[in-house]
Amino acid sequence: xxxxxxxxDVLVTLGDDHLILGHRLxxxxxxxxxxxxxxxxxxxxxxxxxxxxxxxxxxxxLEGRGRTEDDFAYLRSDREYRNCLMVERPxxxxxxxxxxxxxxxxxxxxxxxxxxxxxxxxxASYAAKAVKEVSYHVRHAGEWVVRxxxxxxxxxxxxxxxxxxxxxxxDELFTVTQPMRKAIxxxxxxxxxxxxxxxxxxxxxxxNQAFLAVPEVAFPQQGGREGLHTESLGHLLSELQYxxxxxxxxxx
Amino acid sequence: MYSQGLTGEQSExxxxxxxxxxxxxxxxxxxxxxxxxxxxxxxRKTLIRQIGQHAHSEIVGMLPEGNWITRAPNLxxxxxxxxxxxxxxxxxxxxYAAAETLGVSREQMTEELLCGKAKYSSIFNYxxxxxxxxxxxxxxxxxxxxxxxxxxxxxxxxxxxxAMIRVCKEESFHQRQGYEIVRTxxxxxxxQKEMAxxxxxxxxxxxxxxxxxxxxxxxNSDQSMKWKIKRFTNDELRQKFVDATVVQAExxxxxxxxxxxxWNEEREHYDFGAIDWEEFWRVVKGGGPMNxxxxxxxxxxxxxxxWVREAALAHARKRLERExxxxxxxx
Numbered sequence: 001x002x003x004x005x006x007x008x009d010v011l012v013t014l015g016d017d018h019l020i021l022g023h024r025l026x027x028x029x030x031x032x033x034x035x036x037x038x039x040x041x042x043x044x045x046x047x048x049x050x051x052x053x054x055x056x057x058x059x060x061x062l063e064g065r066g067r068t069e070d071d072f073a074y075l076r077s078d079r080e081y082r083n084c085l086m087v088e089r090p091x092x093x094x095x096x097x098x099x100x101x102x103x104x105x106x107x108x109x110x111x112x113x114x115x116x117x118x119x120x121x122x123x124a125s126y127a128a129k130a131v132k133e134v135s136y137h138v139r140h141a142g143e144w145v146v147r148x149x150x151x152x153x154x155x156x157x158x159x160x161x162x163x164x165x166x167x168x169x170x171d172e173l174f175t176v177t178q179p180m181r182k183a184i185x186x187x188x189x190x191x192x193x194x195x196x197x198x199x200x201x202x203x204x205x206x207x208n209q210a211f212l213a214v215p216e217v218a219f220p221q222q223g224g225r226e227g228l229h230t231e232s233l234g235h236l237l238s239e240l241q242y243x244x245x246x247x248x249x250x251x252x
Numbered sequence: 253m254y255s256q257g258l259t260g261e262q263s264e265x266x267x268x269x270x271x272x273x274x275x276x277x278x279x280x281x282x283x284x285x286x287x288x289x290x291x292x293x294x295x296r297k298t299l300i301r302q303i304g305q306h307a308h309s310e311i312v313g314m315l316p317e318g319n320w321i322t323r324a325p326n327l328x329x330x331x332x333x334x335x336x337x338x339x340x341x342x343x344x345x346x347x348y349a350a351a352e353t354l355g356v357s358r359e360q361m362t363e364e365l366l367c368g369k370a371k372y373s374s375i376f377n378y379x380x381x382x383x384x385x386x387x388x389x390x391x392x393x394x395x396x397x398x399x400x401x402x403x404x405x406x407x408x409x410x411x412x413x414x415a416m417i418r419v420c421k422e423e424s425f426h427q428r429q430g431y432e433i434v435r436t437x438x439x440x441x442x443x444q445k446e447m448a449x450x451x452x453x454x455x456x457x458x459x460x461x462x463x464x465x466x467x468x469x470x471x472n473s474d475q476s477m478k479w480k481i482k483r484f485t486n487d488e489l490r491q492k493f494v495d496a497t498v499v500q501a502e503x504x505x506x507x508x509x510x511x512x513x514x515w516n517e518e519r520e521h522y523d524f525g526a527i528d529w530e531e532f533w534r535v536v537k538g539g540g541p542m543n544x545x546x547x548x549x550x551x552x553x554x555x556x557x558x559w560v561r562e563a564a565l566a567h568a569r570k571r572l573e574r575e576x577x578x579x580x581x582x583x
Binding site for chain 1: 311314315318321322323324325326327328329330331334335337338341342344345348358383433436437440441443444549552553556557558559560561562563564566567570
């Protein structure tokens with residue numbers, strides 16, 4: 001069981017990243033700059049929420065204590081959530097949202113590719129599906145970063161602002177927790193440092209076309225993996241968990 | 253617009269009695285009218301108005317349900333609701349495309365919605381204060397929409413009828429999903445059941461109003477029936493809806509908020525109470541609880557998205573220019 005607890009932790013951490021980012025994207029639904037984006041952002045949100053559900057369900061099964069995906073999503077507090085800070089950042093404008101999506105997807109694509117070939121069959125099967133989804137996210141978000149970076153003067157300025165605001169949160173994608181270390185040793189997930197080059201290639205490729213520069217970050221921001229979040233996560237969770245908290249223990 | 257010049261909109265069509273009779277004969281033979289076919293200006297205008305309104309209803313309809321995406325009670329419901337609202341957006345896109353075949357652009361239609369010139373279904377001017385509202389919208393609002401739209405699958409205008417076939421398939425899935433939400437509540441705790449009953453009390457009458465004014469007061473009905481844009485009258489469809497829904501409410505132990513509702517043996521239909529047409533017209537004219545908020549939300553999204561749309565166009569232009577310059581340099 002000891003070994004399971006580490007995998008459970010990894011699954012929940014990954015699940016949190018996906019749920020929180022999916023939730024953020026879903027906030028755009030009905031409010032996007034154009035109808036096409038009112039369709040594609042929920043589409044990506046659905047992919048992410050679907051992945052979170054798989055990850056939480058797997059964690060619940062391994063745990064064997066009768067918890068479900070919803071217990072993980074709805075009944076843990078801010079300090080128990082393990083998502084990286086970037087995914088909880090408020091949506092900001094469309095430039096922020098698309099850049100955040102690119103940063104995350106460009107990391108998850110090589111990550112899932114390696115998990116798909118990794119040693120845990122159930123997680124590998126989820127990863128195989130996720131690879132297809134996240135490849136589209138990279139393309140879609142990357143195209144928007146290029147359009148906005150190389151669009152009007154105004155859009156380029158907004159894109160640069162987004163880079164300044166979000167780049168400090170990218171380091172945390174590559175941090176390794178103790179449970180992750182174990183999962184890496186067992187060949188279940190890749191070591192993030194081994195996918196940093198892939199990530200950088202994607203970002204550089206997009207930034208070159210978007211006339212954006214990768215900034216030097218003086219003060220990287222992290223803490224989510226230890227449950228130390230920015231102030232916005234509490235508000236996000238109070239909305240996300242409202243029904244389960246207001247009406248405990250009911251089926252919906 | 254790319255569709256202009258294809259549609260015959262600008263052609264100087266003289267609507268002689270012979271032309272109108274021949275057009276009506278095509279309709280009577282159940283032939284589909286297609287975008288390039290000659291058609292009376294009034295037929296085109298009626299369709300642009302109706303399809304545009306329908307598209308706007310899908311788009312504005314994303315808002316009351318979207319109100320619960322971030323608060324859905326569990327992950328399964330969250331995903332289903334997100335997918336549902338996305339479907340509505342897809343219907344909107346599909347319908348705007350159908351309207352564009354008649355020579356009007358999506359941008360033009362959007363501007364008419366935002367300035368209040370074009371209407372959308374008044375039902376979306378009611379709020380969704382509780383989770384039960386999400387169930388009720390699926391069950392009653394989508395249920396009523398299906399009653400309206402199934403006959404539109406046989407509408408005389410080809411692009412509209414084909415769009416409706418696809419839309420109806422998805423709507424009937426939404427309706428079952430909504431009913432399932434309400435049933436879960438009705439079978440749940442006392443609090444949940446009360447939530448469901450309260451929502452039914454609020455949505456019942458506005459749902460009946462979705463079919464529009466009574467036949468005696470409906471200005472657009474007669475001609476639309478002749479042109480086979482409409483196949484049933486407002487009152488016929490409303491009756492169908494009541495007959496189908498009463499049984500569904502009984503099955504899950506909820507009470508329709510109408511003391512006059514009773515089965516009429518002779519007519520083999522349910523009799524129901526008088527609709528408050530004053531309320532109907534008040535909401536149509538902008539006085540519903542959410543009219544201002546709905547348009548404000550659409551306007552905010554449109555205005556705040558302007559820089560994104562402009563950037564996309566500017567980028568596309570730059571690309572073309574660069575390609576042209578590269579080609580020139582190569583020659």
